[in-house]
Amino acid sequence: xxxxxxxxxxxxxxxxxxxxxxxxxxxxxxxxxxxxxxxxxxxxxxxxxxxxxxxxxxxxxxxxxxxxxxxxxxxxxxxxxxxxxxxxxxxxxxxxxxxxxxxxxxxxxxxxxxxxxxxxxxxxxxxxxxxxxxxxxxxxxxxxxxxxxxxxxxxxxxxxxxxxxxxxxxxxxxxxxxxxxxxxxxxxxxxxxxxxxxxxxxxxxxxxxxxxxxxxxxxxxxxxxxxxxxxxxxxxxxxxxxxxxxxxxxxxxxxxxxxxxxxxxxxxxxxxxxxxxxxxxxxxxxxxxxxxxxxxxxxxxxxxxxxxxxxx
Ligand code: CP
Ligand code: NVA
Numbered sequence: 564x565x566x567x568x569x570x571x572x573x574x575x576x577x578x579x580x581x582x583x584x585x586x587x588x589x590x591x592x593x594x595x596x597x598x599x600x601x602x603x604x605x606x607x608x609x610x611x612x613x614x615x616x617x618x619x620x621x622x623x624x625x626x627x628x629x630x631x632x633x634x635x636x637x638x639x640x641x642x643x644x645x646x647x648x649x650x651x652x653x654x655x656x657x658x659x660x661x662x663x664x665x666x667x668x669x670x671x672x673x674x675x676x677x678x679x680x681x682x683x684x685x686x687x688x689x690x691x692x693x694x695x696x697x698x699x700x701x702x703x704x705x706x707x708x709x710x711x712x713x714x715x716x717x718x719x720x721x722x723x724x725x726x727x728x729x730x731x732x733x734x735x736x737x738x739x740x741x742x743x744x745x746x747x748x749x750x751x752x753x754x755x756x757x758x759x760x761x762x763x764x765x766x767x768x769x770x771x772x773x774x775x776x777x778x779x780x781x782x783x784x785x786x787x788x789x790x791x792x793x794x795x796x797x798x799x800x801x802x803x804x805x806x807x808x809x810x811x812x813x814x815x816x817x818x819x820x821x822x823x824x825x826x827x828x829x830x831x832x833x834x835x836x837x838x839x840x841x842x843x844x845x846x847x848x849x850x851x852x853x854x855x856x857x858x859x860x861x862x863x864x865x866x867x868x869x870x871x872x873x874x875x
Contacts, residue, residue, distance in 0.1 A: 564588050566865045570680040570687045572673070573695045574734035575760070581865075582701065582738045586714070589705045589854070589861035596631070596857070603633025604868035608664040611637045613646075614690070615670040616792045620828060621690045621698065624855040625667050625863075632860055634867070637663065641670075656683035665867050671793055686866040693727060693793060694754075699827045700731035702858035704739075706851045707783055710823050714739055720781035720818070721745040722774050723808050723835050724801075725753030728787045728827055733757045736766035744769040746777035748804050774808050781818045784845075785825045786810045786835045802834060811837040815845060823847045 564584045568576040577585070595601035610629050614622060626636045641647045646655055652675060659666055660683040668676050669690040680687040689697055708714055719736070721729050725747040733753060736743040737760055745753065749772060752758075761768050771777065778784055789805045790798040815824065824836075824846045832838040840846060 564861075564865050565868075565870065569866070570676075571697055571862055571866065572676050572680060572687065572689045574697045574700060574731055574738055576697075577738060579738045579740075582704070582735065583714070585701055585858065585861045585865065586704050586708050588864065589702070589857040590708065592860045592864070593705075593854070593857040601631075603631075604864050605629060605632035605634030605664075608634040608867055609637065609662065610634055610665045610667060610863070610867070611639060611659055611663045612667045612690070613639050613641065613644075613670070614668075615641050616691065618669055618690070620852055620855050621669060621859075624859045625690065628856050628859040628863060632863055632868075634664070634863075652678040653682040655679070656681075659683060660685045665863070688862060688866065691727060691792075693791070695731050695734070696727045696827070697731050697734070698859060698862060699728065699855070700735050701862070702854045703785075703825055703827070703851060704735060705854045705858055706825065706847055707823070709850070709854075710847060711782065714741070717741070717782040718780055718819075719743045719783045720777045720785060721747075722777060722784070722786040722810055722814075723747065723805060724751050724787060724789055724791065726751075726787060726791050728785075729753045730757050732785065733761040733766070733768065736768065737761040737764035740765045740767075742767040742769075744771075744777040744779075744781060746771055746774040746808070748772055748808065751804065774810075774814055775817055778810075778814055778817045782822050783825060784810065784815060784818050784822050787827055788829070788831055789835055805835070809833075809835060809837060810840050812839050812843070815840055815843075825851055828852055 665686045667688045673692045673694040789801040
């Protein structure tokens with residue numbers, strides 16, 4: 564499939580049909596990989612990965628995915644490039660555009676990915692900023708689709724920090740008209756603009772501070788670290804602020820008995836999630852991690868694949 568956007572900076576860039584189309588395309592790529600194989604729509608293309616924060620899943624799934632699609636990768640950080648010596652983003656964007664066919668960026672400010680997209684003429688993919696983690700949530704939709712055979716008519720719960728993951732879930736809810744219950748302590752709620760946008764688009768967003776209420780009857784229960792990358796200095800204080808938010812078996816027992824547990828990983832067992840839940844039968848976190856690979860490939864194919872490809 565092709566997308567009507569040149570970049571993937573946030574799920575808001577995508578139409579509802581495009582979100583569903585990426586999930587379908589990722590499922591097809593997954594089946595093909597496990598079967599007779601698939602095409603190499605990135606043959607001859609080079610993709611730069613600029614990562615200013617650590618990564619296991621995102622980096623490896625993009626690098627392996629690009630290789631499986633026939634392309635090649637260059638891994639960089641700001642520190643070991645001239646970005647670390649204050650070369651402007653607008654200059655870097657125009658130079659990279661002369662060498663590579665796309666850029667995957669993990670950084671702090673959303674304005675970094677926006678600036679690279681504005682000045683370059685190659686697709687920019689947001690591999691996580693402080694504000695959003697779109698590729699993760701798109702891939703999580705694939706995991707939900709696999710488990711329930713649908714995305715609609717389910718209750719989604721988000722527990723903990725109103726962070727980049729919560730923001731991308733809100734944007735997924737906006738695109739698809741999902742019901743999303745969020746429980747976030749005071750001071751850690753999502754950006755009100757993103758909440759308002761999701762409601763305006765028709766999503767049912769229930770935002771409160773009671774984890775039990777958020778989880779009650781939910782089919783998809785989601786949590787994430789209490790201190791995201793860049794917030795390590797606040798970790799001890801945050802552990803205190805998030806008291807009562809640990810997703811343990813007692814809390815999970817309030818969800819639908821068929822509920823699945825999602826965590827984008829890395830997880831801090833004993834903080835936002837108990838070891839029992841992580842390792843328990845409702846946890847789908849390993850499938851969830853695997854699906855990053857398949858969704859990255861769907862995104863790459865859609866943005867960098869041959870223009871003549873038809874939407875399936
Ligand atoms: N979930 C996720 O983005 O993991 P990494 O930080 O390991 O890439
Ligand atoms: N919210 C987490 C997600 C890690 C994949 C962070 O930004 O560190």
